[in-house]
Amino acid sequence: MKKQDFIKGRGAQKQVQNRFLQHSHVVEDEYLNYAHIEGEPAQSNRTQYIEIFPKSILNKVTSTDIGMAYSMNPYQGCEHGCIYCYARNSHEYYGYDAGLDFEKKILFKQNSAELLEKKITSRNWKAENIMFSGNTDCYQPIERKLEITRSMLQVLLKYKHPVSIITKNSLVLRDLDILKKMAALNLVHVAISITSLSEDTRRLLEPRTSSIKQRLKTLETLSKNGIPVNVMMAPIIPGLNNHEVFNMVETVSTLGAKSVAYTMVRLNGTIGEVFTDWVQKTLPDRASKIINQIKEVHGGSLNDSRFGVRMKGEGKIAEQVALQFRLAKKKYLAEVCMPPLNYDLFDKSLGDAQMKLF
Template identity: 70%
Template sequence: MKKTAIIKGRGAQINKHNRFLKNEYFIEDDFLNYCEKEGDNPDNNRTQYIEIFPKTILNKVTSTDIGMAYSMNPYQGCEHGCIYCYARNTHEYWGYSAGLDFERKILFKRNAPQLLEAKLNSKNWKPENIMFSGNTDCYQPIEKKLEITRDMLKILLKYKHPVSIITKNKLILRDLDILKELAQLNLLHVSISITSLSEETRRILEPRTASIKNRLKTVKLLSENGIPVNVMMAPIIPAINNHEIFELVRTVAKLGAVSMGYTIVRLNGAIGEIFTDWVRKTLPDRADKILHQIEDCHGGTLNSSEFGKRMRGEGKISEQVAMQFRLARKKFMSDVCLPPLDYSLFTNDYNSQMRLF
């Protein structure tokens, strides 16, 4: 089967209608014909950056599937363009599409460092697990210019507050100076997301992320600098990357990773249609196989929302994945683990003032 022409440098190939909006936007053929005649481009595929002004930056996590108390996201939307990203649906709450809009309309929170410091200094704040990028990557391309994540890390170090980070981007190495200080105090866990060891697979699944070579280098350099690294194979997509489990665990263990985790792909909300459109255009020869095997992991549908099952799946394929991971971790990571975070060092301005009395 011949591949359909795709939008280069993007994951999603459509702008799925926002379920919260009454009106739907279409580009009609007569308008496209007019643009072609006039030499105009109706869609330049450029990324837009839009500043927003939130009143809070910490989000309380209530999911029993995720071992963290709070997440914080300096950015909404993500230019990395990972086609499977569960966070796409959140863009609909901002009035945009979970499809191309998620990758091309990036909302940034310049006041995030100030909001974080104010929260840490509040009278009743007690240190709890906070994770960067519970939703979208805190080291996506625009961070190189804005440095919002770096400024937030400085604040966490100032108050000696533990933090976890998950990212796909080698840009995290820019902040090695701060990360090393946090790690020396047992205040840091870093997770590097590596979905595949194949650069070809990476390019179609995650078009604007760091290369596999650079991500593996990031694992190595972080580990060599005393920073505990967990690698997330997230997500595992049947018939695309589930055959790589043993080799990926073996590779990152050699580079110094002390922990490994995974999730099974789940195509919740609008992502089901976006992914289906993408896989039929990008991998038409095995699209049906991929979709059917994903359904096999979720009771016959593309998504499960049930806590305890949605991230691990069910059925024979999910059982095989879980077994492979248990064996791989036992073989390559049996004698290492992530060290516990130290919550005892935290101090804020309120507590410091109280000690005077």
């Protein structure tokens, strides 16, 4: 691939056909990153932010593989550009593609906090496990400006409702003031996703995420402030980062992680095409090995939708990874665990009580 054809700062290197659309519109050279006018970046490589107006913000989770009752996502699409992201397929429901559109057309829900407050103060609502970023990262770059996630955290603290957060972005430290208050009441868990300890690998896999150094510092800072942190080594990509398990668990244990978990990469739907194109362009000497080993852990396919199997895989490689995690956790994390969230403090009348103060 010619150097000028590589789209710097993006994970996906192409548009792909939206499976729900019969036709697609492609402009020749639309996504090339070289300057069309000397000294100016290509206009088409800039991120677009589009406001949408949902009627609800909580999504009921029915998967038996995921330990949460609801997820909430103030953003659709993610500028982080993680090439393996399972959420890419969801962008097709909005009429976009799972490749470059997913990273460049970010839909935001400015009314998220209002919708959240309306839901958790409704007559029949009982406190349940809600997770930020069940689909896309709630601390992706535009959150610095819009502060939608922060406003939602303020609602949750107001009613003392517990929440879990998963993110790759050190921006979570901006909300340390709220998180400390919630942690003091056992109302929050934070999961930091760290796919690799190699910054070179991170740049390839997750081009617009926080650096590994920043994420490790984020873990340490959260832990020192009494906020329980789980580290997600997600996903494990055979042939790329599966050799890092012991180093990962040892490193994060010294920085205060309470637990470590992992998932195995799976490339459902159009993501398989996006990932295959990317790996052939970025790691041509290792592409076949990586693709074949991913297939090996999913019964010969890049896809895997089987409940109970899809998250961890099967076969010798999957067994080796599982064994490494068991041994590493036994050696480095045997004396710690994540404290349970407190659901007993939730009180939907607290909003009325606070209003009376005015």
